[in-house]
Amino acid sequence: MTHRHRAPGFIGSLPAGGLRSVMPGGNTIGGWCREERPRADGFRHVDTQRMIERLLEVGANHFFFGIWDSPTDFDDLCVEFAPAAERAGLLLTPYIVPPSETFEFGRASEPYRTDYLAWAEAMAELSLRCPAVTSWAIDDFDIGANGDTFTPEHLAAIRERAASINPDLALLTCAYFGSATSEAFLARYGPYVDGIILPFLDGPNSNTVVAESLADTIGQVLAATQDHGLGVLTLIYA
Secondary structure, three states: OOOOOOOOOOOHOOOOOOOEEEOOOOOOOOOOOOOOOOOOOOOOOHHHHHHHHHHOOOOOOEEEEEEEOOOHHHHHHHHHHHHHHHHHHEEEEEEEEEHOOOOOOOOOOOOOOOOHHHHHHHHHHHHOOOOOOOOEOOOOOOOOHHHHHHHHHHHHHHHHHHOOOOOOEEEEOOOHHHOOOOOOHHHOOOOOOOOEEEEEOOOOOOOOOOOOOHHHHHHHHHHEEEEEEEEEEEEEEO
C-alpha cells in the first residue's frame, strides 16, 4: 500500500536499535529541566545543557520536545535545544497540542496555536536547519471536537505544506488503545500520518500500574495498524 502523504526518508532515519525516547510532563515520569531564574522576558527557559545531560544519563536517543508549557518553548527549541541535541546525537520530535488543549488564557502551543499550516511550515524549515528533527507530532486527533479541525482535507494540506519544504519530515499523532485498534480511526487518519504514539494503559483499561498486558496490547495494535503501514511508538504512562 502506498501513501502519498508519508515521509519516504523517515524509517531510514531511525536508529538501528529503535527509539528510546522521553516525553516530559503529562502522565509520564519526569519533567522539564528549566533554568532556576527567569530571563529578562519573565520566563524560566528550558535548561538545554542540563536537559540533554539528563537524557543521555537515562540512555535516551530521542526526545519528544513538548511545546505547551511556556510561550518560550518553541524559541528555546529552535535557537538552543535543537542544535545542542544534534551535537549530542539525539533525535527530536517537537510535540504540539490540538484545539482541545489550546486555552485562550493558559497553556497553548505558541506562537502559531491552532494554525497547523503555519506549524507545518515552521517544523519543516526547522528540520532543514537541524536534521535531528526527523518528525513532529500533534496530540489527540480524535478527542472531543478535534476531528472537526483534523479533517482529511486539512491534514492533506498540512502534509503538503511540510512536504513542499522537506518531504522526509514525518508526522505522528497520539492514539489510545481504542483508537489504535479502530478501523474507522485508522482509515480516517492513517493516510496522513507516518505513525502513532500509543499510551500504554493496560489495553482497553485506564490503569497505570498493571504491566503484564504490554506485549498483548502492542500485538493487538500492530495487528490493526499493519495493513495501514503505520509505525507504533509505545508511551509508558506511569
